[in-house]
Structure formats: structure tokens, C-alpha cells
Amino acid sequence: MNTFDFIELEKRRQQNNIELIASENFVSENVMRAVGSCLTNKYAEGYPTDRYSGNKGRYYGGCEIVNGLEEYCCAKWREVFSTDYHVNVQPHAGSSANLAAYMSVLTPGDTILSMDLNNGGHLTHGSSVNFSGKLFNMVFYSVTPEGYIDYDDIEKKAAENKPKLILAGASAYSRIIDFERIGTIAKSCGAYFMVDMAHIAGLIAAGEHPSPFGIADIITTTTHKTLRGTRGGLIFCRPELAKKVDSAIFPGTQGGPLMHIIAGKAVTAEEACTPEFKEYIRQVVKNTKAMCDEFIKLGYDIVTGGTDNHLFLVDLTRTHPDLSGKDVQNELDRHGITLNKNCVPGEKRSPAKASGVRIGCAAMTTKGWKEEDAIQCARKIDEIIAGMEKELRRK
Ligand SMILES: Cc1ncc(COP(=O)(O)O)c(C=O)c1O
Structure with missing residues (x-):
């Protein structure tokens, strides 16, 4: 086996399996072309001149073409979200974007109010095993027993703890997030308001989720989930924070940008500006709702009782107390459902x-997929889970 044998095997797995991981997607041939291009050879530490930050220059020669590319990429991303926020397209990943976003306006030891991992937040939102939990004083807001963000709890904890930054955004939350409300709370306690829209960025771009632009001070995202692009991160911020954000990325937390990935991000932005992308996102929302409704019809408990976006959470506690999420994940893997x-x-x-x-x-x-495919898949998963229950009773 050599490297290309592994790639071929993985390609086949991706072609044959049903892929339901909410953070994954399949990129276009053009994204593949860009990220597999000669741009991987180019070092370009620094920034092209930026209209907001005034950052000038790279630390290497031969950057005249990548300067144009990076500026084009930034302009395209502003177009995707119809915004005049500053954007930094260099973060290598969502986690690097979050690290730099925190470091741009916070000092280690400052307090962040966020949603914790167990309730749907991300590792970088303050988990004790992550840099975020190690560097900052984390306070977490909760969800209601039904699984909705508890906005009253945010208000209470903000007043009690006077955080320097309030963070909204999640990895496993199926409902609309009320950015207006959290932004108002942040303002009332003098905190920065940051949104990590990694999961829902595609929905925001397509107008299927309210936008945090104009409300949040800093917005981070990945480009590879609902945005359906190359792996990577972006940071948007109010123009007055541009210099802080740019220097938190370079030289603060990263070295040379990955210019082939920036090319991939530019293609991703071009695609996200098209009417076809908006139609795609509308279909994602319809399919997710159809599948979720089918699980409800089949008797399953869904956290919050439904979904407004591209994902939902099946809670097995009441209906299948002897089956863990891990058991179900493993059994579905055996059936080619991921x-x-x-x-x-x-x-x-x-x-x-x-x-x-x-x-x-x-x-x-x-x-x-159309709605009917999503419904059939829900029935198939139900059949597999019923088989697992039967097996348990036989033991
Ligand atoms: C909300 C959120 N933020 C950040 C990230 C981190 O992105 P990455 O895996 O690119 O570091 C994720 C990844 O799943 C995420 O869900």
C-alpha cells in the first residue's frame, strides 16, 4: 500500500457511504484543483496591503500574484455575506481562527461566557482540555431542559461575571440562534460579542439563518461545513479591530499562510455567491426537516423537538436506554452509514x-438527496436500531 492506494480507498468509502456527519461535505472539482495547485509551493508570510489594517507587505519576494489572489479572496468573502467587515482569510482551521480571535481582544486570564461542549459548544469554546479552557476563565451558559439556549441564563451570568467576551455559536445546536438578544446582553455588560458561525455559515450566506453581521464584533467560521469549501478558517471583524485580528493571526499564532488553501477559499466564496448555492442550502434545510420529522413519526425524541438548520440530535435516553450513541454509531458504520x-x-x-x-x-x-431520500434513510436507521434492540433482548 502506498499513499495513493489509501487515497483511492478513502475515495471509494466516500462514494459508497451515506455521510451524515453534520460538519462534513463534498467539495467541487474546482476546489480540489485549487487546493492541489502549485500555490502550495509559495511562502508569503505577512499580508498584502489592506484597506482597513494598513498592514503592508510580505516577508518574501515573488508575492505579486498571491497578493492579488488574497485580496480577491477577501473581497469575495465580503460579497458572500454582503458585509464591509474586515476579513482575514489566513486561519488554517476553525480552531486557529478562534485562538486568534480570542488573542486579538483578550489577555490570558480574562473571562469568556460561552456554551459548553456537553450542551453543543465546541472544544475551542472553553473545554478544559483545550487551549481555550487552559488560557481563559470560562463561564458557561446552559440550555433549557428541552435543549434550547437559555437566554435568561446568559443575561444572569453576564451580569454576575462581567465577561470580557460573550461567545455564540455551536457544533451541535439545531435551532436559530438569537444573535440580536445575545448582542444586546454583551453591550449591556461591556463585553465583546463574538460569533463562531462555523456550522451555520452556509445558511447565513444563503439567507436561511439570521446574520450576525452588524451585531457581532468578531465572527469566525470554517469554510468546509455548510459552506462546502476547502478545509480552513476565516475571521471577520469590525474594521476598528482589523489590526488586532490580523496581528493575532500573523505573527501572533501562525506563520506563512497556505496560499493553495486561500485559492480554495476563493473558489468556495465564488461558489457561495451563486444562486445554485442558495438553492442547495434551501434543499439542505428541507431534507434535514423531512428526516427529523420522520424520526419523530417513528417515535424518537429529538432535542428541542425539531430543527431549523442542517442538523438535529436524536436523544436515545427514553426510547433506547440500553443503547449508547457510540453503540449506534458503530452499528451504523457497519451498514455504511456514517x-x-x-x-x-x-x-x-x-x-x-x-x-x-x-x-x-x-x-x-x-x-x-431530496426529502424522500432523507425519509428513507431515517427508516433504514430505525430498522438497524430495532435490530440492535432485538439482539440485546436475545442476550
Ligand atoms: C463551532 C465550531 N467551531 C470551530 C470548529 C473547529 O474547526 P476545525 O476543526 O477546522 O479546527 C468546529 C469544528 O467542528 C466547530 O463546530
Whole structure:
């Protein structure tokens, strides 16, 4: 086996499996071309001149072409979100974007108010095993017993703890996030308001989720989930924070930008500006709702009782108390259906086992799914889970 044998095997796995991991997608041939291009050879530490930050220059010669590319990429991303916020397209990933976003306006030891991992937040939102939890004083807001963000709790904890930054955004939250409300709370306690829109960025670009632009001070995202692009991160910020954000990326937390990935991000932005992308996102939302409704019809508990976006969480606690999320994930893997286990509100199991699964339809919608395909898949998963129950009773 050599490298290309592994790539071929993975290609076949991706072609044959049903992919329900909410953070994955399939990129276009053009994104592949850009990220596999000669731009991988170019070092370009620094920035092209930027209209907001005034940052000038690279630390290497031969950058005249990549300067144009990076400026074009920035302009395209402003177009995607119809914004005049400053954008930095250099973060290597969502996690690097979040690290730099924090470092741009905070000092280690400052307080951040966010949603914790068990309730749907991300590792970089303050988990104790992550840099965020190690560097900052984290306070977490909760979700209601039904799984909705508890906005009253945000208000209370903001007043009590006077955080320097309030963070909205999640990895496993199926409802609209009220950015207006959290932004007002942040203003009332003098905190920066940051939104990590990694999961829902495609929906925001297509107008299927309210936008945080004009409300948040700093907005981070990945480009590879619902935006359906190359792997990577972006940071948007109010123009007055541009210099702080740019220097938090370089030289603060990264070295040379990945110019082939920046080319991939530019293609991603071009695609996200098209009417076809908006239509794709509308279909993602329809498919996810159809699949979620089918699970409800089949008797399953869904966290919050439904979905407004590209994902939902099945809570197995009441209906299948003897099956963990991990058991279901493993059994579905054997049937060529890929998803991930997920904690549910009031979780009793460890995150390694969990009592729920997270299901997303962004990737399968790219493969052409319509509502009926999503419904059939829900029935198939139900059949497999019923088989697992039968097996348990036989033991
Ligand atoms: C909300 C959120 N933020 C940040 C990230 C981190 O992105 P990356 O894996 O590119 O570091 C993720 C990844 O799943 C995420 O869900």
C-alpha cells in the first residue's frame, strides 16, 4: 500500500457511504484543483496591503500574484455575506481562527461566557482540555431542559461575571440562534460579542439563518461545513479591530499562510455567491426537516423537538436506554452509514459514549438527496436500531 492506494480507498468509502456527519461535505472539482495547485509551493508570510489594517507587505519576494489572489479572496468573502467587515482569510482551521480571535481582544486570564461542549459548544469554546479552557476563565451558559439556549441564563451570568467576551455559536445546536438578544446582553455588560458561525455559515450566506453581521464584533467560521469549501478558517471583524485580528493571526499564532488553501477559499466564496448555492442550502434545510420529522413519526425524541438548520440530535435516553450513541454509531458504520455520537441535555453518560447521535444532511444534499431520500434513510436507521434492540433482548 502506498499513499495513493489509501487515497483511492478513502475515495471509494466516500462514494459508497451515506455521510451524515453534520460538519462534513463534498467539495467541487474546482476546489480540489485549487487546493492541489502549485500555490502550495509559495511562502508569503505577512499580508498584502489592506484597506482597513494598513498592514503592508510580505516577508518574501515573488508575492505579486498571491497578493492579488488574497485580496480577491477577501473581497469575495465580503460579497458572500454582503458585509464591509474586515476579513482575514489566513486561519488554517476553525480552531486557529478562534485562538486568534480570542488573542486579538483578550489577555490570558480574562473571562469568556460561552456554551459548553456537553450542551453543543465546541472544544475551542472553553473545554478544559483545550487551549481555550487552559488560557481563559470560562463561564458557561446552559440550555433549557428541552435543549434550547437559555437566554435568561446568559443575561444572569453576564451580569454576575462581567465577561470580557460573550461567545455564540455551536457544533451541535439545531435551532436559530438569537444573535440580536445575545448582542444586546454583551453591550449591556461591556463585553465583546463574538460569533463562531462555523456550522451555520452556509445558511447565513444563503439567507436561511439570521446574520450576525452588524451585531457581532468578531465572527469566525470554517469554510468546509455548510459552506462546502476547502478545509480552513476565516475571521471577520469590525474594521476598528482589523489590526488586532490580523496581528493575532500573523505573527501572533501562525506563520506563512497556505496560499493553495486561500485559492480554495476563493473558489468556495465564488461558489457561495451563486444562486445554485442558495438553492442547495434551501434543499439542505428541507431534507434535514423531512428526516427529523420522520424520526419523530417513528417515535424518537429529538432535542428541542425539531430543527431549523442542517442538523438535529436524536436523544436515545427514553426510547433506547440500553443503547449508547457510540453503540449506534458503530452499528451504523457497519451498514455504511456514517454519523457521530453526541451528548444530549442532562447527559448521564460520558462524552465518549453519549446518549444521542447527531445527524446532518449537508453532505448528502450535495450528492443529490431530496426529502424522500432523507425519509428513507431515517427508516433504514430505525430498522438497524430495532435490530440492535432485538439482539440485546436475545442476550
Ligand atoms: C463551532 C465550531 N467551531 C470551530 C470548529 C473547529 O474547526 P476545525 O476543526 O477546522 O479546527 C468546529 C469544528 O467542528 C466547530 O463546530
